[in-house]
Amino acid sequence: DGPARDAVERELRGVPVTWLGRLGGDDLAAAYASFDLFVHTGSEETFGQTVQEAHASGLPVVAPRAGGPVDLVEHGVDGLLFPPSDERALRAAVAMIVSDTGLRLRMGEAGRRAVLGRGWDVLCGELVGHYERVILNACAEAAESGVQPVGRQRAYS
Numbered sequence: 001d002g003p004a005r006d007a008v009e010r011e012l013r014g015v016p017v018t019w020l021g022r023l024g025g026d027d028l029a030a031a032y033a034s035f036d037l038f039v040h041t042g043s044e045e046t047f048g049q050t051v052q053e054a055h056a057s058g059l060p061v062v063a064p065r066a067g068g069p070v071d072l073v074e075h076g077v078d079g080l081l082f083p084p085s086d087e088r089a090l091r092a093a094v095a096m097i098v099s100d101t102g103l104r105l106r107m108g109e110a111g112r113r114a115v116l117g118r119g120w121d122v123l124c125g126e127l128v129g130h131y132e133r134v135i136l137n138a139c140a141e142a143a144e145s146g147v148q149p150v151g152r153q154r155a156y157s
Contacts, residue, residue: 005019028053029057032053032054032056032057032059033057035054035057035059036059036098036104037059037060037061037062037094037097037098037104038050038051038054038057038059038060038061038062038079039061039062039063039090039094040054040061040062040063040064040069041063041064041090042064042067043064043066043067043084043085044066044067045067045068045069046067046068047068048063048067048068048069048071048072051063051068051069051072051073052072052115052118054111055072055078055111055112055114055115056111056112056115057112058108058109058111058112059108059111060078060079060080060097060103060104060107060108060111061073061078061079061080061111062079062080062081062082062090062093062094062097063079063080063081063082064081064082064083064084065081065082065083065084066084069081072114074110074114077107077110078107078108078110078111078114079097079107079111080093080096080097081093
């Protein structure tokens, strides 16, 4: 569902598509379990939770080589990445996986293994670790250059 739904339905008229609408919980898990492949076309996604959900469901993923999917899809291992805005490459990637059951199953299993143990606690811990490294590096660089931190400034009116 979304603002482009009517336009997408018109574009895909005649194509066997099942429109599920917004899903959550058990309905979402059941939907993923019924898929053979997960196609993610958004090139500006910063994380890609749907990609991780698809991997956790044992699905290979086709996604753009941009944004969050770049860090989540290992090209040729658990899915395929295509150049953003290259419809021909997107179609070829989907066709490759759909036409080769063995490849589809191997990629799906690799995706499932890739996300094992990657719950929110692990992801948040990694994010905090990245921030800590950035802060420590900035402090070390400032100390080496002799720059002193500016303390808090207060404005009084």
